[in-house]
Amino acid sequence: MRVRDLMTSPVQVIAHDAPVESAAELMTTHAVTALPVLDADGRLIGMVSDSDLLWHRVPAEPHGDPRRHPDAVPPARRPGVVVEVMSEYPITTAPRTDVADVAQLMLDHDVRSLPVLDDGRLVGIISRRDILKAMVRDDRTLAADVQLRLDDYAGRPGLWTADVVSGVATVHGRIANKQQQAVVTVLARTVPGVATVLLEPETEVVA
Structure with a gap:
């Protein structure tokens, strides 16, 4: 079984200069946990995940112990656009890659989804959930x-x-x-x- 058999295409993407709120809304609307990030020329430059968006953005209970919640005091400036919170140099795969190799790659790098590139062009995305759904078919x-x-x-x-x-x-x-x-x-x-x-x-x- 190859990546092209399971990947989602076309894929939801986000621009590098889009507000982080737009990325959060897109993830929520389409029930995905990560988005490929494209530059102005449409090239893949990173991945932004729900974890990236949550990092230091959920305020702690104001009456909680400040020693346990050092981030309770809002920082002077929170990241405003996707490029400021995304992960650079994303691990990628190709349409003809064996799904077993992709599953191992996800485990090795502790990621839940991989963008799929064909000759440098983003053509899809494959997630752990995609692989699991295929495996449980009777x-x-x-x-x-x-x-x-x-x-x-x-x-x-x-x-x-x-x-x-x-x-x-x-x-x-x-x-x-x-x-x-x-x-x-x-x-x-x-x-x-x-x-x-x-x-x-x-x-x-x-x-």
Whole structure:
């Protein structure tokens, strides 16, 4: 499974000089936890997360212990625009990257989402939630999704049939040639949640 199969596209973004309030409103409206930050030329220059926006912006209870809440006294100037609170040099990924590698990257760098770049251009974003949603799809749902793609490619139902057990899809039916074999395998493999694709051993492949 590749990033392009799970990523959200188009992606919600924020300009580097936008007010932090605009970023907060955008996150709330679209139920996201981070936004790619673009410069005036539309290039990715950072990521701003809900944690970045909350940092030193929620006042402590005024009657609380000042020793426990040293930030209770408002600072002279709070950050006003996104570029002042964003994280620079964001970790990125690409559409063709394996999702397993992306999941490990998120864990290694303790981030919840990664912007997706294709030749330097922002084309999407993938989050931990996207990966988890794909992983919890049951075998029946996966089999139906694989079958739909195979039927669409064949132009009629029943030319091939598919079943899925524990994320492993097995395709049954006659394969005409190596090219068709490759297409059938790729179609099944791109279904989010399918880990491996097998062809029935007795399936005939005509060279």
